[in-house]
Amino acid sequence: MVTGAASGLGFELALLLARDGYDLILADIDADKLQQAKENLASQYASEIQLIVKDLSKNNVAEQIFEATHGKPIDVLINNAGFGIFGTFSNTDWQREMDMLNLHVMTTTHLTKLVLKGMLERGEGRILNMSSLAAFQPGPLMSLYYASKAYILSFSEAIANELKGTGVTVTCLCPGQTNTSFQQVVSNGAEASNNKIKFNIGCPKEVAKYGYEAMLKGKVVAVPGKINRFLSRLPRFLPRRTSTAIIRKIQEKNRDH
Template structure:
């Protein structure tokens, strides 16, 4: 029997690239996304190219109790690999941005990621095997003016992943936080939704390359992974300067991206 992998945000971008890598390694897939049409296309593409089964669930992952709803629809089947990939950003000064959209981001990045991890983890530990990959970001390593809540939630995902990875030592289960820099996906379009447009172009990475890097790191059981030498350097900068200086630098980068 094939192992089963669950990927949130699996219809496009990084999530779809992870799905392809998992299918290539003979994992049956559960793909979850809010976009029903793209989910259908992803299922057709994967099942035509690989001898695996793909189940798709159209879900808004920013809603309360969605994690329990997902597991119930899956009849609480065993999940061998969980990739918490779904997420979005919002650009603008905190007092001007849309609270409803921010609330959705907070629930998706923090509550859903945490709850879904908790629901699959007990079974993984009982079996003595399992892999979890949580999508954090280079943003996790410093404060982020003009994208304050996005940076803060990604910081949470990194800290949470590192902590439970430590707790899981010796269980056969691993947790990895992937911390990419800007990646060419639909993320930029979502960032601009309900806010001033932010055309991120600096240090842009390819989604496929980022997915391959993160997938290899997950399979090796690494606690966190930062693709790209320049990104690794950027992640260390806050250690060598005052935090307010790091915040000022991030703000200047964000403002420049907004102008470009």
């Protein structure tokens, strides 16, 4: 099962699963793009593909998605769906923020809980949760996005420890900027290639491959790219106030179109 599978990293991860012979359950809010993704996958691989069109930011949607699988065993769960919001907390739209928090925190957590039971009963399973380089420090001008990604990282590390020896692994993928529609949404419609800071924008195929291989190895935290790995460690050596100020400068420059 892959959420946010219609495009970007979700689609690339679905491709890797199909290549390896998995049947797929793909969930996304965009019915047209999801159908296109299915047709693309079906043209290359023989996987059976089930589509679930749902808004994953709404209350109790995880239960609806799980029920739609009709009891099929889920060997791999990839919680990929997500989006970001740019702006000062005092000025951003609360409804949009609540949807984001529901998606990143509630849906990710609930879907993991629902799927995990069957994995534990079978004694095998792999879970990949999509976090971000943002998880490692506070992020002014994207405060709730950074905070929600920090939640995903902390949650994933904790349950990965709980699941040692069960045959079930949890991997948290923490990419930096990646050239997907995510950047366009955050940047108020601007393409990621037009971002002011563009020396370290990752390729979706490469990021997905890195995360997928880390998941297969049972690695707990996966940060693709040498620069990103360096940046993820930087808050350990800088005063927290300093690293927070640096992130604000980066956001101001990067989103100023």
